[in-house]
């Protein structure tokens with residue numbers, strides 16, 4: 561078996577069972593073997609990712625945090641940004657990235673539809689899917705759609721999940737386009753791993769995934785917390801690679817933050 565295939569299987573097992581101590585123990589044995597064979601780079605990449613995967617923060621945190629914000633503030637205020645965010649996201653996605661109305665679109669961390677409501681009406685019926693960790697924000701978005709005949713006619717779908725379990729919701733290779741604006745800016749590294757591995761299964765081979773981050777390459781992996789998280793893009797590129805993606809750093813765009821493009825490799 562090729563080493564890369566073996567690593568892929570291990571990372572998949574760790575992703576499925578982050579708390580399983582046997583997998584963790586065996587993986588660390590393998591890391592030691594790789595290291596003693598002089599495979600230092602691979603050993604370190606695997607070690608960093610396994611440590612992150614097996615040190616999960618309380619996943620309730622994301623849900624509680626966003627539900628709490630949504631209940632305390634107006635939903636558009638809870639998800640942040642200015643009132644013209646929907647124009648900016650439309651221009652970026654349609655005019656600059658070439659999103660086609662016939663493409664199947666996944667909005668990860670869709671929130672209150674502050675950003676993507678014009679995308680719902682742009683896409684053909686049935687093509688928009690929004691997911692979020694917060695039931696409160698998804699309920700608000702569903703009400704927002706119900707109040708708009710134009711949006712309702714496109715029959716957008718919504719789901720709530722706290723671990724980006726796309727592959728248990730959607731068939732493989734469903735999506736042409738995925739977008740996560742201002743989501744990786746609020747999660748720990750293990751959630752990025754979850755999102756990338758899960759999304760890899762449901763994205764089409766020619767699909768693309770745009771996600772924003774805050775970049776700080778002076779830290780080893782990340783700094784911050786759920787309120788504002790910064791990532792090192794060397795780590796992000798490595799994590800992307802291990803989960804089947806190639807990362808291209810786009811940088812600043814009209815939607816703000818630091819744009820990353822992931823394409824299946």
Ligand SMILES: C[S@@+](CC[C@H](N)C(=O)[O-])C[C@H]1O[C@@H](n2cnc3c(N)ncnc32)[C@H](O)[C@@H]1O
Nearest residue numbers: 622626639669670671674675692693694741742
């Ligand atoms: C700053 S808001 C951005 C919302 C939207 N993308 C926009 O641009 O208006 C972040 C969104 O990500 C969602 N989110 C945060 N952590 C998440 C997670 N682990 N899984 C899914 N959604 C999450 C939040 O509930 C919230 O709706």
